[in-house]
Amino acid sequence: MRPTDITDPQYFHKVVDCQWACPAHTPVPEYIRMIAQGRYTDAYMVNWESNVFPGILGRTCDRPCEPACRRVRVEDKPVAICRLKRVAADYRGDIEHLMPEIAAPNGKRVACIGAGPASLTVARDLAPLGYHVVVYDRDAKGGGMMRSQIPAFRLPQSVLDEEVDRILDFGIETRLDTDVTSLQSVLDEGYDAVFVGTGAPRGRDLQIPGRDEVADNFHIGIDWLMSVAFGHTDTVGRRVIVLGGGNTAMDCCRTAMRLGGEDVKVIVRSPFEEMKASPWEIEDAQREDVEILNNHVPLEFVRENGRLVGVTFEKVRPVYDDTGRRRLVPTGEEPVFFPCDDVLCAIGQENHFPWIERDIGLEFDKWDMPVVDQVTFRSTHPRVFFGGDAAFGPENIIWAVAHGHQAAISIDLLCEGRDLTERLAPHVTLVSQKMGMHEWSYHNVISEDQRYLVPHADKALALGDIRMEVELGFDERLGFEEAMRCLNCDIQTVFETGRCIECDACVDVCPVDCINFINNAPEPELRQRIRVPALDESQDLYVSDDLPTGRVMVKDEDVCLHCGLCAERCPTAAWDMKKFIYEEAKAQNQRLGP
Amino acid sequence: MSFVSKPRFHHPRLPRNALGLTRRDYEGAMSTLCAGCGHDSVSAAIIEACFELDLPAHRLAKLSGIGCSSKTPTYFLSKSHGFNSVHGRMASVATGANLANRDLTYVGVSGDGDTASIGLGQFAHAVRRQVDMLYVVENNGTYGLTKGQFSATNDRVSVGRKGQRNAFEAIDLAVMAIQLGASFVARGFSGDKDQLVPLIKAALTHRGFAFIDVISPCVTFNNHFGSTKSFEFVRDHEHSVLATDYVPYHETITASYAEGEVIDVTLHNQCRLRLRKLDSDYDHGDPVGAVRYIMDRQAQGEVVTGLLYLDTGDDDLREKLELTSRPLNSLDEDALRPSPEVLESINASLR
Numbered sequence: 001m002r003p004t005d006i007t008d009p010q011y012f013h014k015v016v017d018c019q020w021a022c023p024a025h026t027p028v029p030e031y032i033r034m035i036a037q038g039r040y041t042d043a044y045m046v047n048w049e050s051n052v053f054p055g056i057l058g059r060t061c062d063r064p065c066e067p068a069c070r071r072v073r074v075e076d077k078p079v080a081i082c083r084l085k086r087v088a089a090d091y092r093g094d095i096e097h098l099m100p101e102i103a104a105p106n107g108k109r110v111a112c113i114g115a116g117p118a119s120l121t122v123a124r125d126l127a128p129l130g131y132h133v134v135v136y137d138r139d140a141k142g143g144g145m146m147r148s149q150i151p152a153f154r155l156p157q158s159v160l161d162e163e164v165d166r167i168l169d170f171g172i173e174t175r176l177d178t179d180v181t182s183l184q185s186v187l188d189e190g191y192d193a194v195f196v197g198t199g200a201p202r203g204r205d206l207q208i209p210g211r212d213e214v215a216d217n218f219h220i221g222i223d224w225l226m227s228v229a230f231g232h233t234d235t236v237g238r239r240v241i242v243l244g245g246g247n248t249a250m251d252c253c254r255t256a257m258r259l260g261g262e263d264v265k266v267i268v269r270s271p272f273e274e275m276k277a278s279p280w281e282i283e284d285a286q287r288e289d290v291e292i293l294n295n296h297v298p299l300e301f302v303r304e305n306g307r308l309v310g311v312t313f314e315k316v317r318p319v320y321d322d323t324g325r326r327r328l329v330p331t332g333e334e335p336v337f338f339p340c341d342d343v344l345c346a347i348g349q350e351n352h353f354p355w356i357e358r359d360i361g362l363e364f365d366k367w368d369m370p371v372v373d374q375v376t377f378r379s380t381h382p383r384v385f386f387g388g389d390a391a392f393g394p395e396n397i398i399w400a401v402a403h404g405h406q407a408a409i410s411i412d413l414l415c416e417g418r419d420l421t422e423r424l425a426p427h428v429t430l431v432s433q434k435m436g437m438h439e440w441s442y443h444n445v446i447s448e449d450q451r452y453l454v455p456h457a458d459k460a461l462a463l464g465d466i467r468m469e470v471e472l473g474f475d476e477r478l479g480f481e482e483a484m485r486c487l488n489c490d491i492q493t494v495f496e497t498g499r500c501i502e503c504d505a506c507v508d509v510c511p512v513d514c515i516n517f518i519n520n521a522p523e524p525e526l527r528q529r530i531r532v533p534a535l536d537e538s539q540d541l542y543v544s545d546d547l548p549t550g551r552v553m554v555k556d557e558d559v560c561l562h563c564g565l566c567a568e569r570c571p572t573a574a575w576d577m578k579k580f581i582y583e584e585a586k587a588q589n590q591r592l593g594p
Numbered sequence: 595m596s597f598v599s600k601p602r603f604h605h606p607r608l609p610r611n612a613l614g615l616t617r618r619d620y621e622g623a624m625s626t627l628c629a630g631c632g633h634d635s636v637s638a639a640i641i642e643a644c645f646e647l648d649l650p651a652h653r654l655a656k657l658s659g660i661g662c663s664s665k666t667p668t669y670f671l672s673k674s675h676g677f678n679s680v681h682g683r684m685a686s687v688a689t690g691a692n693l694a695n696r697d698l699t700y701v702g703v704s705g706d707g708d709t710a711s712i713g714l715g716q717f718a719h720a721v722r723r724q725v726d727m728l729y730v731v732e733n734n735g736t737y738g739l740t741k742g743q744f745s746a747t748n749d750r751v752s753v754g755r756k757g758q759r760n761a762f763e764a765i766d767l768a769v770m771a772i773q774l775g776a777s778f779v780a781r782g783f784s785g786d787k788d789q790l791v792p793l794i795k796a797a798l799t800h801r802g803f804a805f806i807d808v809i810s811p812c813v814t815f816n817n818h819f820g821s822t823k824s825f826e827f828v829r830d831h832e833h834s835v836l837a838t839d840y841v842p843y844h845e846t847i848t849a850s851y852a853e854g855e856v857i858d859v860t861l862h863n864q865c866r867l868r869l870r871k872l873d874s875d876y877d878h879g880d881p882v883g884a885v886r887y888i889m890d891r892q893a894q895g896e897v898v899t900g901l902l903y904l905d906t907g908d909d910d911l912r913e914k915l916e917l918t919s920r921p922l923n924s925l926d927e928d929a930l931r932p933s934p935e936v937l938e939s940i941n942a943s944l945r
Contacts, residue, residue, distance in 0.1 A: 074603050438596050446601035501825050502785060503813065505630045508638035511601045511618075513608060532605045549829060561601055568596040571630025571813040 001523045003545045003552075006494065009428040012580040014540060015557050016490045018081055021068035023402035025426075025584045026050040028065055028081055029490040033442060035087055036483035038476075043088035045098055050584070051401050052121050052167070053146075055159040058086030059471065060150055062247075062278060062396040070487050073536075074512070074559050077451035079485045080474075087479035089159070100588070102171055106130035108415045111191045113180050116144020117397045118197035118388030120167045121404025125587040126411060127170035134173045134191075136180050139230075142168055145199050145389075146397065148226035149248065151255050152467045183356045183384070193383050193411040196370075197400070200389035202352040206243065206345050210301030214308035214343070218301070221248045221346030228255055228466070237341025239263040241311055243298060244346035245275035250282060252344040253290045258466040265338060266292045267311075269328060271318050284470065287456075288463060297328065299335055301343065310339035349394055369393070376420040377407040385410060408587040424585035430578045433491055434567075440577055442491050444564040447484040488562045492580045495553055497545040499574035506566035506575055507531075515566060516554045517547070526554055534558060600624050612648040620645050622672040626665070632784030632810030632825075633663050633732045637670045639787050640701065640730075643794035644671060646840075654699045655691060659684040659713060662739050663705030663732035663810070682713025685720035685729070689911070692725050695921040696912055699798060700727035707737050710746040710765045717767075721774040721803055726910040728797045728804045731767055732784070734812035735823040742815030751895075753820040769888055771805040772881050772903045778804035779903040780838075783828050784811065786899075793901065795840040801862045802910040809897065828897055835876040835887075836900040839868040859906060869901065878904050 004011060014020050018028040027046060034043035047054035061082050069078030108131050112119035115137035123133045141147060142164045146155065168174060180186060186194055203220035205211070211218065217237065221244065227233040236259040242252045245268035256264045266285065268275055272294040275282065286292065296313035303309065312335045316328040351369060356362060363371040363380040370379050372386045379386055387403030389395060410420050433441040455472045456462070462470045474482060506515045516530040526541060527534040534541060534556040544553035567575040600621070608616040620641040625634050644651070651673035658664035660681035667676050675698065679687045688702050709717045709731050720729065735748035742755060749764045771779045778800045782790040790808065797804035809828050811817045817824045822831075843864040859867040869878065877883050881903055888898045918925070932940065 073606070438598075445598050446603060448602060501630070501813075501817070502829075503630045503632065503811070503825055504635045504638070504785060504787065508634050509596075509600065509625075511603060512605045513617075514605070532607050532609075535607070548826075559603075559605055561603060563598070563601055565596060565598070565600065568598075569629045569634070571628065 001520060001526055001541065001543045001552075001554075004540070004542045006542075009426055009582060011540070012430070012492050013426075013582045015492060016580065016582070017068040017070050018065035019490070019582065021064045023064070023399045024051045024405065025402075025582065027490065027581060027583070029486055029488050030581065031088060032079070032081070032084055032483050032486040033488070035084055036443070036480055036486075040088050040091040041093045041095060041098075044092040044095065047085055047088060048095075049586075051398060052124055052404075053117060053163045053397065053401070054085050055089035055163050056146055056155060057397060058082060058084075058089050059155050059159070060146070061085070061398055064398070070489055070559070071485060074487070074561065080451055080454070080482050083454050083471075083474055084479060084483055087474050087476075087483075090473050091476060091479075099166070100128040102128050103130035105132060106415075108132065108192045109134065109190070110193045110195065110411055111136065111186050111189070112195045112197060113186065114144055114196070114198040114388075114390070115139070115142035115164075115174070115176070116197055116199050116388060116400065117146060118390070118400035118404040118407070119144070119195060120164060121401045122195045122197070122387065122408045122411065123170065123172050124167045125405060125408035127167075127172055129412065129587060131415075132173065134175060135168070136175045136178050136186075138177070138179045140177050142174065142176065144197070145222075148229050149222050149251065151225065151228070151251050153254070153258065153462065153470050154251070156467070156469050181355050183362070184360050187360070187383065191383070192415050193385060195385045195387060195407055195411065196390050197386075197388045197404070198353075198390045200349045200351050200394040202350050203345065204348040204350060206298065206347060208298055208300055210303055210308075213303050213306065214301045217308040217342045219342065219344050221252045221344050222349055224344055225251055225255060228259070233259070235260050237261070239340040240265070240342045240344060241338060241340040242266045242344045242346060244268060244348070245270060245277055245294075246346060246348070247277045247281050248349070249344075249346035250277045250285045252346050253285055254288055255466065256342075256344065257288050257290065257463055264290050265340075266290055267296045267298070267313065267338070268292065268294050269297050269316070270326075271295060274318075274326070288459065295328070296336070302337065308340065308343065310337050311343060312337045351390060351393060375406070375423070376410040377403055378410055378420060383414070405584065405586050409585065409590055412587045412590050424589055426585055427581075427583040427589065429581045430492065430494070433577045433579050438568045440491075440564055442488050442577075442579075443484070444488070444562075444577075446487070446561050446563050447481075449481060449485055451485065452478050452482045490580050491562050491564070491577050493542075493555065493560060493562065493564075493566060494576050494578045495542065495544050495555070496574050496576070497547060497553070499572045500544075500547055500553065501572055501574075502547055502549055502551070503571060505569040505571065509565045509569040511563065511565065512559045512561055514556045514558065514560050516556075517549075517551050518554060519550065520546070520552045530554055530556060532556070596624055598624075611645055613650060615645065617641060617645045620651060620671055622667070622669040625669045627662055628738075628814045630813040631662070632734060632808075632812070633666050634669065635784040635787065636703075636730065636732050636790070636808050636810055637666050639784075639790045639794055641670045642787065642791045643798060646791070647795055647798060649699065649798070653697070654701060657684050657688045657691065657700065657702045659704050659708035661705040661708045662812075663703055664708055666732070667701075667703055682708050682711070682716055684708065685713060685716035685725070688727050688729075689720055689723065689725050692727060692911065693917070694923045696726070696917075696919075697921050700725075701798070702727055702729045704729065704731050706731060706733045706735060706745040706747040706767075710767055714746075714765075718770070718774055721771050721776045721805065724775070724777060724802045724908060724910045724914065726801055726803070726912065728794070728806070730794075731805075731807050732810040733767065733807050733823070734810050734816055735764075735821070736812045736816040738812045738815050742812075748816075749822040752822040755815055755818050757820070766888070766892065768805070768807045768902055769885050771803075771807075772885055775908075776805045776903070777802035777905040777908045780806045780901045781897070781899045782806055782808045783832060783899055784808055785825055785829065786832075789834065789837070789899065792838045792840045796838050796861075796867050796901070799840070799861050799863055799865055800906070802908055809899075822897075831896050833873070833891055833896045833898050834900040835871075835873045835898055835902070836878055837870040837872055838901045839870070841866040841868055859904065861906065867904075872900065878902065
């Protein structure tokens with residue numbers, strides 16, 4: 001195997017599993033250490049630079065970082081990264097003085113259509129550079145799906161307002177309550193660039209017998225949630241069936257429980273284990289006494305005297321073919337009937353661009369989706385960019401933020417008359433953390449604590465008030481204890497071949513047997529030959545140059561605890577613990593240079 | 595030394611032995627020796643050997659004297675019995691313990707000072723008495739604990755850290771052990787666990803006195819250019835004569851070798867040692883030839899390692915003394931008190 005090229009920023013980036021998994025590449029261990037030190041404001045700002053909405057995401061993020069967390073591989077449960085983000089937001093101090101200065105107007109005008117997370121990120125990145133940003137939205141307030149689809153008991157309005165308004169206060173011109181019905185007319189206003197961040201606004205319908213006859217009691221999930229969010233709907237029937245197994249379904253059922261629903265069932269086609277909803281959202285729903293039934297495919301809406309009385313379902317079981325593809329096969333049992341007063345349909349959502357003319361040089365593909373470049377986020381129209389759910393279909397907030405940052409870079413390059421592919425590399429530093437003989441600037445004692453649970457509000461009280469936040473968040477002590485569970489994966493083990501005397505001290509002391517000195521071989525063979533075979537191929541092997549004995553050092557990154565004992569026991573400082581900071585380039589870096 | 599304790603988390607796929615234990619279960623406290631000390635590697639090799647032999651730690655006793663090496667029993671097998679004796683007196687304590695309870699496995703750890711200087715007399719008699727134990731000397735040629743004076747095993751040609759010359763001849767403990775009648779003598783190197791771990795396994799299984807002289811560099815006082823006990827020197831001048839593979843009795847040997855290259859030796863517990871000759875001139879069964887060979891190579895500046903001498907036929911101390919097969923500490927009054935008839939016959943013989 002060839003020696004590992006640690007000058008490639010992506011090598012160590014991948015070792016920081018949480019940051020690697022995060023679409024916005026937020027430096028997670030860095031802000032968790034700040035939380036442990038009580039530096040909440042600093043921790044908030046690290047987040048704000050990277051993901052724009054720490055308070056919102058600290059409550060609602062899909063947290064791709066958590067399943068990636070090394071702790072899952074070492075013990076069982078990941079660090080509660082998402083809820084620690086909320087700790088930073090809850091306990092931070094004033095940040096007004098830390099906001100970027102707004103440069104003098106540069107004469108360029110950018111339109112953002114939709115006021116959701118993607119558009120707001122574009123505005124956040126471009127306004128400080130002197131751009132005149134105009135944000136359009138059909139709703140009366142900014143926030144997009146964060147406001148219309150996420151219930152207030154998960155995301156208090158005050159938190160949402162604060163983080164959205166902070167961006168709008170950067171001198172953004174807003175055109176709210178404005179339904180954009182023609183992209184051409186927006187382009188006609190002479191904008192230098194237009195960003196489309198309109199999300200995936202159309203909930204999927206369910207065309208089965210009886211659908212049209214029960215229209216009064218059949219609701220599309222996201223439309224119904226929006227109607228609740230804006231106060232147009234405040235009741236629901238006593239018995240409610242929610243169709244679908246994603247996070248929208250979880251929000252629907254829990255909202256129904258708060259609007260008068262007493263018997264609320266989520267009924268899903270797939271097996272329970274394959275439901276799309278995040279496990280914690282399913283848990284929260286079940287804690288609130290929502291019943292979840294799996295392997296039921298809806299057959300018909302049953303009416304009596306023209307009114308919905310229930311739904312019949314066919315029972316199915318999953319059958320997997322050789323390639324692992326699943327089919328749902330009827331069990332042959334009699335269809336089952338569940339009575340209900342209202343049906344909430346949350347079986348997916350899709351993009352919808354009736355307002356974009358098809359003859360303005362903006363191409364659509366065979367699925368009627370705009371053709372968008374994966375790197376620049378530009379459509380086939382030179383001045384129109386897409387991001388968030390509008391670009392490649394429904395994802396989540398953190399993906400929308402990541403798209404927004406990249407689109408902002410492209411727009412800045414376009415307005416500067418530069419090539420859109422001339423993008424800056426990430427900003428990377430690698431600095432030794434050695435402070436003394438065996439003293440490091442980070443806490444290298446590994447906490448053996450189990451994941452701490454976030455306290456919840458009293459169930460009866462929470463169910464009685466749709467605006468009452470269910471999760472209370474960690475207090476400072478719990479936040480500290482949970483922060484200490486972080487393994488500091490960004491403090492990298494860096495090996496310098498020339499210093500090594502092959503004394504084996506690091507091999508002997510490593511608590512997780514990840515260091516080896518063996519003869520080199522092709523990677524598959526090395527993976528088998530090391531002390532504990534490296535079976536997880538998504539985790540890299542760190543291979544040194546040839547040592548004097550002809551052997552090489554091979555470290556399996558998989559379960560390294562970053563405890564630094566290899567470096568403490570190394571007599572020649574061939575091992576060092578170095579902090580790896582990786583920052584994605586943003587529009588402001590593009591402007592100022594690296 | 596590290597101030598943090600070793601995290602208890604271990605690799606989730608760490609192998610388990612017949613007792614259901616992992617290698618980590620055989621560890622001791624965190625070492626307080628200098629970072630990179632060869633002794634820590636010897637501790638790791640003992641841990642590995644005990645793990646692989648499926649030894650129950652509570653049936654093993656660790657004995658030591660005074661010195662850096664004698665501190666190390668704290669750093670392995672924390673569930674075992676232990677006795678940290680007076681300087682140079684480990685061999686006597688081991689002899690006594692051995693007689694009192696023959697059911698335990700005895701591991702003595704000593705250093706070149708503890709064995710070749712203050713404890714030389716103790717060592718010599720433990721060897722010639724064939725005390726059934728593993729006696730490990732962690733040999734670094736220096737008194738590390740008192741800041742790096744030459745020890746009695748430091749080669750005459752080996753200079754000090756600041757260039758000081760060494761005026762005295764070195765004691766070769768392996769040669770001495772062969773001359774004094776040890777039945778298992780080997781030399782290892784802390785930087786070569788592939789060689790050391792099988793040697794320790796074989797020595798732990800051997801009945802009689804098993805001696806391993808482990809060159810274990812002192813990174814602080816004796817790992818410089820000009821030292822013959824440094825990592826670099828030993829790697830460059832090591833000459834291994836016999837590779838030892840320990841074969842558990844239930845395992846069949848699959849590797850094939852040309853005739854004459856391999857000798858299988860059956861130990862008293864029915865396990866086998868497979869000895870592979872790395873040097874066809876060497877005969878591990880001839881004590882006189884072995885001593886001559888080691889000294890010849892030594893004169894050429896080479897360090898002979900591997901299994902140097904093996905005799906599975908000699909009795910150990912308890913057999914020589916014709917002791918009862920029960921541990922002495924388990925003999926109660928009934929067993930120890932002679933019957934009236936026996937007492938009478940003894941008295942009669944003395945009248």
